[in-house]
Amino acid sequence: MTPIPAPETGIEPMTLWHALAGPFIEYPFMRRALVACLALAIGSGPIGVLLLLRRMSLVGDAMSHAVLPGAAIGFLIGGLSLWGMTIGGFVAGLAVALLAGIVSRHTSLREDASFAGFYLASLALGVLLVSTHGSNIDLLHILFGTILAVDDSALFLVGGVASVSSLILLAIYRPLILECFDPGYLRSVSGRGSLYHLIFLVLVVLNLVASFQALGTLMAVGLMMLPAASARFWARQVGSMMLTAIVIALLSGFIGLLGSYRFALPSGPAIVLTGSIFYVLSILTGRRGGVLTRLLATRHLTG
Amino acid sequence: MISTPVISLENLTVTYDRHPAVHHVRGCFQAGSLTAIVGPNGAGKSTLMKAIVGLLAPAGGGIRYAGIDRRRDVAYLPQQAEIDRSFPITVADTVVTGCWQEIGAFGRVTSAQWRRVAEALSAVGLDGFGRRLIGTLSAGQFQRALFARLLLQKASVILLDEPFNAIDARTTADLLALVQRWHGEEKTIIAVLHDFDQVRACFPQTLLLARELIDWGPTEDVLIPANLLMMRQMAERWADDADTCSRNRD
Amino acid sequence: MKKLFAALLIGILAQAAPASARDLNVVTSFTVLADMVRQVGGDHVHVRSLIGPNGDPHVYEPTPQDGNALAKADLVFVSGLGLEGWMDRLIKASGYKGTVVVASKGVATLSMREEGKTITDPHAWNSAANGVIYARNIAFALAKADPQRATDYKIRGERYMQQLQALDSWAHKMVNAIPAYKRKVISSHDAFGYLGAGYGIEFRAPVGFSTESEASAADVARLVDQIKRENIRAVFLENSNDPRMIRQIASETGAVLGGTLYAEALSAPGGPAPDYATMFRHNIELLVKGMRGN
Numbered sequence A: 001m002t003p004i005p006a007p008e009t010g011i012e013p014m015t016l017w018h019a020l021a022g023p024f025i026e027y028p029f030m031r032r033a034l035v036a037c038l039a040l041a042i043g044s045g046p047i048g049v050l051l052l053l054r055r056m057s058l059v060g061d062a063m064s065h066a067v068l069p070g071a072a073i074g075f076l077i078g079g080l081s082l083w084g085m086t087i088g089g090f091v092a093g094l095a096v097a098l099l100a101g102i103v104s105r106h107t108s109l110r111e112d113a114s115f116a117g118f119y120l121a122s123l124a125l126g127v128l129l130v131s132t133h134g135s136n137i138d139l140l141h142i143l144f145g146t147i148l149a150v151d152d153s154a155l156f157l158v159g160g161v162a163s164v165s166s167l168i169l170l171a172i173y174r175p176l177i178l179e180c181f182d183p184g185y186l187r188s189v190s191g192r193g194s195l196y197h198l199i200f201l202v203l204v205v206l207n208l209v210a211s212f213q214a215l216g217t218l219m220a221v222g223l224m225m226l227p228a229a230s231a232r233f234w235a236r237q238v239g240s241m242m243l244t245a246i247v248i249a250l251l252s253g254f255i256g257l258l259g260s261y262r263f264a265l266p267s268g269p270a271i272v273l274t275g276s277i278f279y280v281l282s283i284l285t286g287r288r289g290g291v292l293t294r295l296l297a298t299r300h301l302t303g
Numbered sequence B: 001m002i003s004t005p006v007i008s009l010e011n012l013t014v015t016y017d018r019h020p021a022v023h024h025v026r027g028c029f030q031a032g033s034l035t036a037i038v039g040p041n042g043a044g045k046s047t048l049m050k051a052i053v054g055l056l057a058p059a060g061g062g063i064r065y066a067g068i069d070r071r072r073d074v075a076y077l078p079q080q081a082e083i084d085r086s087f088p089i090t091v092a093d094t095v096v097t098g099c100w101q102e103i104g105a106f107g108r109v110t111s112a113q114w115r116r117v118a119e120a121l122s123a124v125g126l127d128g129f130g131r132r133l134i135g136t137l138s139a140g141q142f143q144r145a146l147f148a149r150l151l152l153q154k155a156s157v158i159l160l161d162e163p164f165n166a167i168d169a170r171t172t173a174d175l176l177a178l179v180q181r182w183h184g185e186e187k188t189i190i191a192v193l194h195d196f197d198q199v200r201a202c203f204p205q206t207l208l209l210a211r212e213l214i215d216w217g218p219t220e221d222v223l224i225p226a227n228l229l230m231m232r233q234m235a236e237r238w239a240d241d242a243d244t245c246s247r248n249r250d
Numbered sequence C: 001m002k003k004l005f006a007a008l009l010i011g012i013l014a015q016a017a018p019a020s021a022r023d024l025n026v027v028t029s030f031t032v033l034a035d036m037v038r039q040v041g042g043d044h045v046h047v048r049s050l051i052g053p054n055g056d057p058h059v060y061e062p063t064p065q066d067g068n069a070l071a072k073a074d075l076v077f078v079s080g081l082g083l084e085g086w087m088d089r090l091i092k093a094s095g096y097k098g099t100v101v102v103a104s105k106g107v108a109t110l111s112m113r114e115e116g117k118t119i120t121d122p123h124a125w126n127s128a129a130n131g132v133i134y135a136r137n138i139a140f141a142l143a144k145a146d147p148q149r150a151t152d153y154k155i156r157g158e159r160y161m162q163q164l165q166a167l168d169s170w171a172h173k174m175v176n177a178i179p180a181y182k183r184k185v186i187s188s189h190d191a192f193g194y195l196g197a198g199y200g201i202e203f204r205a206p207v208g209f210s211t212e213s214e215a216s217a218a219d220v221a222r223l224v225d226q227i228k229r230e231n232i233r234a235v236f237l238e239n240s241n242d243p244r245m246i247r248q249i250a251s252e253t254g255a256v257l258g259g260t261l262y263a264e265a266l267s268a269p270g271g272p273a274p275d276y277a278t279m280f281r282h283n284i285e286l287l288v289k290g291m292r293g294n
Helices: A016-026 A028-053 A059-066 A068-078 A082-106 A111-133 A139-143 A152-171 A173-181 A183-189 A193-215 A217-231 A238-262 A267-285 A291-296 B045-053 B091-103 B111-123 B139-152 B169-184 B196-202 B225-233 C002-016 C031-044 C064-071 C087-094 C128-145 C147-176 C193-199 C217-230 C244-253 C276-292
Strands: B005-016 B019-030 B034-038 B060-065 B074-077 B157-161 B188-192 B205-210 B212-218 C024-028 C045-049 C075-078 C100-102 C111-114 C117-120 C184-187 C202-204 C234-238 C256-261
Touching: A016 A028, A016 A238, A016 C217, A028 A059, A028 A152, A028 A173, A028 A193, A028 A217, A028 A238, A028 C217, A028 C244, A059 A082, A059 A111, A059 A193, A059 A217, A068 A082, A068 A111, A068 A139, A082 A111, A082 A139, A082 A193, A152 A173, A152 A193, A173 A183, A173 A193, A183 A193, A183 B091, A193 A217, A217 A238, A217 A267, A238 A267, A238 C217, A267 A291, B005 B045, B019 B045, B019 B060, B019 B188, B019 B205, B034 B045, B034 B196, B045 B074, B045 B157, B045 B188, B074 B139, B091 B111, B091 B139, B111 B139, B139 B169, B169 B188, B169 B196, B205 B225, B212 B225, C024 C031, C031 C045, C031 C075, C031 C128, C031 C147, C031 C276, C064 C087, C075 C128, C100 C128, C128 C147, C128 C193, C128 C276, C147 C193, C147 C276, C184 C217, C184 C276, C193 C202, C217 C244, C234 C244, C234 C276, C244 C256, C256 C276
Parallel strands: B019 B212, B034 B188, B034 B205, B074 B157, B157 B188, C024 C045, C024 C075, C075 C100, C184 C202, C184 C234, C234 C256
Antiparallel strands: B005 B019, B005 B060, B205 B212, C111 C117
16 A cells, blocks of 8 residues: 655744634635534533433433444344434433433332343344344444544434534423422423423433434543533533533544644544543633632631 | 312322322412411421422322413422532523513513612522532532522512521521511412421411322411321321222222 | 175166265355355355355354255355455354365465464455466366265366456456556555456555454545655455545545455356356556546
8 A cells, every 4th residue: 555645734934823713714624523522512511511420421422322222223124324323322311321221210220220120131132133133244343433434324314413413402400400309399280290301311312323423432421521520620500510411522623633643643532531531621720619729728818 | 257178179189109298188378368288207298399380190089270271380499409500500590480481482682671689689698699609618608599589589478398408597587577578568378397396487388298188277276286196196107008098088 | 695695796887886966055255256166166066155145254243044054065165365264163163074176276376464464465366367376276176075976066167267267368458548647546455466467457555444443544545645746546445344434535635536346255146256257357447547537
């Protein structure tokens, strides 16, 4: 194979603007990747915050396994059709999330335990289906995309999901927050407490599956949970936590893509690692409860 | 003063796993009354309260509400445990949810309502606490905040489940004063309490419960040695070998 | 005593007489090889391919049925050159003790880079010229294992080799009709080293775009730049990979999606590459069309 030369940097001098914006101006695939990050940030950022506050942080990772039987059935019915497998994955993820939610509501089993039970069942079912019917094509590898390969339909998917999800979240914001921290009160003033919880689960699955398909699991879960965890150290209230998470997610995407371009790092890991760096920085220097911040806070107030 | 029953318990039985926590209780709360529910541990006091609010379904008998809507007109303050105090939300945002009946899930909060929030916080002695996060409040301060929320609910019936547990004396006194004010506004108040001196001093009516109703009426008639003796004799443990109750048709 | 001796003699002679010819059970590693063996072997050779259509011969998880088939096989064919790394263990486990024929014996090998290391390129069959060598080896091996039908195999083998020679000449003709500077394509899998070298087509495989690792933005940018600069007109998908990355590159550069090339597996019987000869013809046709830029 003949070697491929380094990317062209054009003839302008390396100004800061050029360094930061150049790749995005020059290459449509970089622009699309950035827009995909924006959609991911807006859609998944607030959801990640709520998952974090409800102690459901590992749901994202579990969901990447739970979608398998749905994708397998989608493959069996429609072959290697991306949409078929995505819809199948969504149905499977939804089934797991809703069953787990209902069981945790009506039995003594807590949310995380009931979720673990159902997602494992789903994963086993998926492996069974693939082993007995699939060829040796790695289904999930086909289903899970990568950010550099985001085409128009994938962009439409994440963008559409982000828009719909944000609108719904805004609409049910108050009851959803109340359901998070005082479900008893919500139950006593409104009959529909469970409904808001189930809507939330639907939004979680929607965002995750759309992000899996367009961007792959590492980015989908990474940019859902890491910015939320970082935001905890900067924002006071849940509302500003959500906005902070969106900003951090977008910054991680932007910086990660730049790093992937300048230093030839694989894109998904570069973005998520940037998110992790933000996370560590937040733990150390965050305004609210950062480790170093607390250690260095020597001067106290008069009252 | 003509007294009208607002909540009537009709042969009410509430069970956990078929064991009766509230067993064949009958009687009624009068409108505007100030009633304390007292009894030993495990007597079913919280259970009774939850049944009145509608969180538990009766296993036998029923509850009748006269002239009020259970959801709109009954406000309930549970014991503290169920609220996640680590949630990053301010006192004001917590208290304003008291306006739920007016704005529902989707309505906008008006500036008039925010003013009422400020007034309620003042009334409970939490002036200026609006912007504080609920996680930064002491137990007593948080209880005051919950009372402020109750104020906003504009309910005509108020149920308080052990409202002064592990609360400092000053907060208790302030909140009791608030309760008296409500009583003056002719709200019906029912509170589960442990401190008999408190009950004797502030609550004209008492319901003495030890799974079965021991006595219900004016406090000075109920809290007599004979009743208290019966109360202490109630076994706390449920009988593992109990038969099916045959008193269903009383 | 005489009768006994006579009986013994007849018995010995009976053993030496030619036994009624039994059909041959052959197992091959993957579908391309299976087809070639069938073409040369004819009706009396039953061929089973371990990997099915559209499968990936580099990574394969054998099933217990595979072990069974191997145990009962008379002859086993592999392509060799390091393609079927999983085969040795399977053969040992199955207890097959017969010959394992390496069909690529005698091929002039090329090297390639994979995961940072330089190894022998195993995809020899993608050039028809090498296909002729495969066919010869197959015919020879079948004749040796089944001497009674040796003549049959020789005749069929010759015929098949001629067919593949003709294909080879045809391919040369087709490719030479295209001006030299246009003979470049992008393909997502570098299984076409021998095809490229044999017919003078330059295959660019995107660096880092393998099934395991993830590409960097720099890699994609580089590739896009080069396609634009050198005016490469066609981009080809491979039938067992994620097509989205390649489609993205094609749309960004204006290159045309040339279709799916078949490199390591035949398609299903109704598909465009149901046997080796058709597969080769299909690949050349698509490549030529793509390079021409119609």
